Amino acid sequence: MNWLNYPLVVLVSFTLWILGTFLLLIPFKRKQKDAAGLTLVAVGILVIAWFIIQLWIHLDRPPMRTLGETRLWYGFFLPVIGYLTFLRWRYRWFLALSLLLASVFLFINYLHPENYDKTLMPALQSPWFVPHVIVYMIAYSLLAASSLVALKGLYHHWKETGVQEELSLADNMVYIGFAFLTLGLLFGALWAKEAWGHYWTWDPKETWAFLTWAGYLSYIHFRIYAPKKALTPLLIISLAFVILLICWFGINYLPAAQNSVHTYSGS
Amino acid sequence: MEKDRYSGGQRRPFWQPPWGYREGLSISLGLLITGFALEAATGGTGLKSPSFPYNLVILIALLNVILFLHAFFRDKPVIRWLSSVPASLSAIILLTFLVLLLGLTPQPSIETHVIQKHLGLSHVVRSYPFFLAMLFFFLTLGLVTLRRGFPVKKKSIGFLLNHAGLWITLAAAFGGSGDMQRLTVTLQEGKDYSNNAVNAEGEGIPLSIAFKLLDFSIEEYPPKIFLIQTSSLEIVKQKQVSYLESTQGKKHTFGDWEVQVLAFLPSALQQDTGFIQSTIMGAPPAALVEAKSKGTATTLTGWISSGSFMYPPVFMRVDEKYSLAMAAPEARKYSSDIEFITREGKTGRFLLEVNKPEKINGWKIYQVSYQAKTGKWSPESTIELVRDPWLPVVYTGIFLLMAGALYLFWIGKDRKKSPGDSDKKEVIMQQMEQS
Numbered sequence: 146m147n148w149l150n151y152p153l154v155v156l157v158s159f160t161l162w163i164l165g166t167f168l169l170l171i172p173f174k175r176k177q178k179d180a181a182g183l184t185l186v187a188v189g190i191l192v193i194a195w196f197i198i199q200l201w202i203h204l205d206r207p208p209m210r211t212l213g214e215t216r217l218w219y220g221f222f223l224p225v226i227g228y229l230t231f232l233r234w235r236y237r238w239f240l241a242l243s244l245l246l247a248s249v250f251l252f253i254n255y256l257h258p259e260n261y262d263k264t265l266m267p268a269l270q271s272p273w274f275v276p277h278v279i280v281y282m283i284a285y286s287l288l289a290a291s292s293l294v295a296l297k298g299l300y301h302h303w304k305e306t307g308v309q310e311e312l313s314l315a316d317n318m319v320y321i322g323f324a325f326l327t328l329g330l331l332f333g334a335l336w337a338k339e340a341w342g343h344y345w346t347w348d349p350k351e352t353w354a355f356l357t358w359a360g361y362l363s364y365i366h367f368r369i370y371a372p373k374k375a376l377t378p379l380l381i382i383s384l385a386f387v388i389l390l391i392c393w394f395g396i397n398y399l400p401a402a403q404n405s406v407h408t409y410s411g412s
Numbered sequence: 413m414e415k416d417r418y419s420g421g422q423r424r425p426f427w428q429p430p431w432g433y434r435e436g437l438s439i440s441l442g443l444l445i446t447g448f449a450l451e452a453a454t455g456g457t458g459l460k461s462p463s464f465p466y467n468l469v470i471l472i473a474l475l476n477v478i479l480f481l482h483a484f485f486r487d488k489p490v491i492r493w494l495s496s497v498p499a500s501l502s503a504i505i506l507l508t509f510l511v512l513l514l515g516l517t518p519q520p521s522i523e524t525h526v527i528q529k530h531l532g533l534s535h536v537v538r539s540y541p542f543f544l545a546m547l548f549f550f551l552t553l554g555l556v557t558l559r560r561g562f563p564v565k566k567k568s569i570g571f572l573l574n575h576a577g578l579w580i581t582l583a584a585a586f587g588g589s590g591d592m593q594r595l596t597v598t599l600q601e602g603k604d605y606s607n608n609a610v611n612a613e614g615e616g617i618p619l620s621i622a623f624k625l626l627d628f629s630i631e632e633y634p635p636k637i638f639l640i641q642t643s644s645l646e647i648v649k650q651k652q653v654s655y656l657e658s659t660q661g662k663k664h665t666f667g668d669w670e671v672q673v674l675a676f677l678p679s680a681l682q683q684d685t686g687f688i689q690s691t692i693m694g695a696p697p698a699a700l701v702e703a704k705s706k707g708t709a710t711t712l713t714g715w716i717s718s719g720s721f722m723y724p725p726v727f728m729r730v731d732e733k734y735s736l737a738m739a740a741p742e743a744r745k746y747s748s749d750i751e752f753i754t755r756e757g758k759t760g761r762f763l764l765e766v767n768k769p770e771k772i773n774g775w776k777i778y779q780v781s782y783q784a785k786t787g788k789w790s791p792e793s794t795i796e797l798v799r800d801p802w803l804p805v806v807y808t809g810i811f812l813l814m815a816g817a818l819y820l821f822w823i824g825k826d827r828k829k830s831p832g833d834s835d836k837k838e839v840i841m842q843q844m845e846q847s
Contacts, residue, residue, distance in 0.1 A: 149652070260654045264633050264742050267766035324821035331810050331817075340767050342594060342778045342798040344806065345585065347537055352515040359508040363501060370497035 149203065154196045155255050161189035162224070162244045169237050183231075186244065190224045193251070197221060206265045209278040212394065213259040218279070220251040222286035226318075230290070234314065242293045273336030281329035287322030288361065288389055291315045295382040298375070308375045315382060316368060323361045330354055353392035360385030429489035436493075436502030443506060443548055447541025448531050456530035458538035461590030464801075471587045474547075478554035486559065495555035503549040510542050546586060553579050570823060573816030581809030588802025595797045596780060599625035602791070605753060609797060620755040621773060623795070627749040630788040632741035634658040634676065635697050635718050639666035642727070642735045658699045658738065668707050669730055675700040682726065686715050693789050694722030697741060703730050721785050740787070748779055748793040764795060775799055 168182030197217055200208045208214040227243025230236055298311035333354070334344040345351060364381045371377070427435060451458070462470060485491045493499055514536040517528070532539025557579055561572035595609035595617055605622035636655035639648045647654060648666065656664035656671055663672045680687040680698040687698035698717035704710070712730060718738040719725030727735040747765040754773055762770045764779040771777070775797045783790035800806075 258651060260649060261652055262655075263657070264744075267743060267745055270745070271767045320820055324817040327813060327817040327820075331814055334810065338803075339769060342769070342776065342796050343592075343800075344810075347514060349515060352511060355511055356508060356515060359504055359511070363504055363508075366497050366501050366504070370501075 149196065149199055151196070151258065152255060154192055155251055158189040158192045158251070159248055161185045161192070162248065165189065166241045166244055169231075170241060183228075186224070186228060186240070189244075190221065190228065193217070193221045193224075200261075204261060204263050206263060207275050207278070209274065210262075210265060210269065211259065212397075213254050213257065215278065215282060215393070216250045216254050218282040219286055219289075220247045220254075222283050223247040223250075223289060226286050226290050230314075236314070238297065239290070239293065239314075242297075243290055246289060246293060268340050271336055271340060273332055273339070277329060277332040277336055280325050280332060284322050284325035284329055285389065285393065287318050287325060288386060291318035291322060291382055292386040294318065295379045295386075298379045299383070302375050302379060308379065312368070312372075312375065312378060315378075319361055319364055319382070323358075323365060326358055326361065330358060350392065350396055353388065353396060357385065357389045357392045360388050429493070431489070431493040431496075431498065433498045433502070436498045437505070440502045440506035440509075440545075440548070443544040444509070444541055447539065447544045450540040451532040452530045454540070456526075456532060456534075458532055458535045459540065459543055461538070461586075463590035467587045467590050471583055474550060474583075475554070478551065478558065482555055482558040491555065494552050495559040499552045500556060503545070503552045506545045507549050510536055510539075510545055546582075550579065550583065553582075570816060570819035573812050573819055577809050577812030577816050579809075581806055581813060584802045584805035584809060588800065588805065591799075591801050593797075593799040595619070596794055597623060597797065598792055598794045599623055599748070599750070600792045601625050601628055605751075619797070621775070622753050624751045625748055625793055626751055626761075628782060628790055628793040629747060629749075630743050630782070630790075631745040632678075632788060633744050635699075635741040636739045637664075637671070637673070637699065637701065637716065638737055638739060639669070639671075639730075640727070640735055640737045642729060642733060645737075648734065655739075658697065666736075668705055670704045670706060671736060672702045672704075673699050674702050674713070680717070682715070682717070682723070687717065694720045694786075696720035696723050696725075697738065698726070699738060701728065701736060703728070703736060705730075720787070721789075743787075746779065746782060748795065750795070764793075 162185070165182045165185030168178045168185065171178070197208060200214075200217070208217065223243050224247045227240040227247075230243075231240040294311050294315040298308040298315065301308045301311060333351075337346070338344040360381065364378055364385060367374075367381060368378055424432075461467070481491050481494075513533055517533050517536070528534050532541060536542055553575060557572070557575040561568050561575060564572060593611075595611055597606065597609045597619070599606060603625070605624045607619040607622040609617045609619050611617055635658045637658055638655050639650070640646060641648060650664075650666055653664065656662060656666075656673065658673055658676045660673055660676050663670065665671070676697070676699045677687055677689050678697050679690060679695040681690040681692070681695050682698070686700065696717050696719050698715055700713070700715055703712045712728065714728040715726060716728050716736055716738045717723070717726040718740045720740075725737065727737045729735045745765060747763050749761070749763055751759070751761045752772060753759045758773075760772070762772075764770055764777060766779050769776045769778045776799070778796040778798065780794045780796045782793050
């Protein structure tokens with residue numbers, strides 16, 4: 146029953162992205178090549194979107210239950226953010242890096258083919274399910290994007306070539322990402338009240354979601370107070386992203402999280 | 413400005429105003445040590461959340477202290493510092509450190525070491541260090557909200573929404589936690605009205621509402637059919653989808669075997685000739701399946717069943733190693749049909765479902781669980797009654813925060829580009845400190 150050919154989808158998207166990035170990166174006849182490159186990248190993104198829609202239809206439930214399914218959304222939103230950032234600020238390296246990171250996550254799904262499952266436990270059957278997950282995945286993608294920027298910043302810092310441009314781009318991403326992160330957290334709280342009777346129970350996922358939130362909160366405050374400092378904010382972003390990844394994946398392995406409602410069953 | 417004296421490359425002495433990060437982190441560390449000492453001195457029992465009216469009195473007192481400090485001492489170096497970014501960050505770091513401990517230790521852990529208990533690590537959110545961290549947090553957040561948020565200007569709206577929203581949310585959530593009541597009632601089908609609730613500590617509490625369970629029912633997904641290793645009962649994983657849905661006509665390929673469901677009975681009993689439909693208690697689901705081997709061209713037909721708490725499961729062997737088996741059905745939805753009567757004589761009836769709580773007499777009522785062993789024949793249903801008088805205040809804070817997040821999304825960047833006068837001053841001061 147191979148109703149969805151994920152390897153083919155990944156192959157098509159990756160090919161389009163590689164060609165598109167290539168056209169965007171080689172530095173001559175920019176005008177014509179940019180249009181072609183952007184089109185290829187966009188079609189690659191649409192292929193992923195098409196796959197997610199098909200999966201939604203076939204599963205007959207939002208494909209947002211398992212870790213692999215959330216990785217798919219990441220593989221969609223991250224390129225979208227890279228694309229929009231390029232349109233807005235013309236950062237070629239950033240589009241390339243966001244496509245690369247998205248590819249890594251999509252490739253993990255290729256290496257660990259999912260076992261699809263239509264069932265959805267009653268607690269997840271809520272109008273909050275879709276907005277909660279989507280808003281979080283947008284936040285996670287934006288914050289991953291900010292980490293890519295921080296990575297470039299750390300490289301520039303090491304090379305001592307100035308990082309103000311990276312920091313101001315990171316600021317933009319963290320501000321918008323943090324807004325989504327806050328909304329996701331609050332949506333989760335409102336949902337939890339309807340489903341479990343309390344908006345906050347220090348469930349391990351909630352605890353780590355708070356830590357993630359506090360990490361980016363620290364970054365924002367640090368930047369306001371000391372806008373000239375370079376290394377510390379870059380390190381805060383990096384650390385906050387590690388906490389984010391623990392919150393997203395690591396929870397399943399933490400001894401403190403044996404009884405979390407968020408440990409995704411990857412049946 | 414006093415600070416200027418030290419801006420010529422000379423480092424400002426420790427604890428000499430205006431304070432910065434060093435003093436802030438020292439205060440955080442001091443609070444942490446004090447908290448642990450208090451916790452150990454009291455035998456690791458933690459603090460009990462105060463309930464009404466004490467919590468209200470404490471919150472009003474805290475608010476008044478903050479208003480008082482802001483009104484009369486706002487120009488004192490310490491108060492000025494308390495509403496600065498270094499103080500805020502020190503409070504955030506202290507709180508985050510404690511939450512990190514919370515995130516790394518199971519709460520409550522089954523085996524709590526004596527040291528863990530005496531430091532409050534088995535109950536972080538009720539511990540003294542957490543309490544002190546929250547006080548520091550409320551103080552800095554409150555003071556900065558007043559200093560930067562008022563008088564309200566168009567430019568400071570986003571700031572005010574985020575900071576006041578957070579203060580209100582946390583104050584109501586922590587202050588109000590002592591007034592929150594969570595009680596469970598286990599209802600039995602066929603029994604008369606019951607008002608016996610139980611709290612988290614297992615104490616019986618009589619309610620002013622009595623409930624009667626008319627019917628508990630479960631809607632199930634069609635049970636899944638798997639290929640298993642007969643000896644170990646382990647599921648053999650397949651590409652993309654590992655299971656066949658027990659619905660008449662559905663097909664799935666398990667390795668060499670193409671399996672089709674010829675018939676499905678949601679509730680059936682085994683007879684000599686196979687399964688026949690039955691409605692008696694404990695009658696498990698069963699499916700007639702046909703398995704065709706692509707390699708050997710054999711076709712097998714037989715009944716399989718998940719079994720239930722009363723009947724054993726039935727497998728179908730396809731070869732010496734593998735069998736087809738049916739898993740116990742999973743719940744799609746479960747609900748309780750409940751009648752209630754209040755002490756005042758109000759009566760009514762409602763259908764309770766997960767994610768669809770019901771409101772009666774100030775209680776929010778939730779469907780919690782049923783008897784897992786008997787599944788859809790469960791004769792009982794457990795419901796939870798929650799009363800949280802502070803919820804409207806918490807929600808007010810949450811909606812302010814949401815508005816603040818939207819503001820951050822739309823205008824956040826611009827605000828950062830053109831900081832207010834006080835921000836500018838702060839930035840300049842910081843630059844001077846660094847230079």
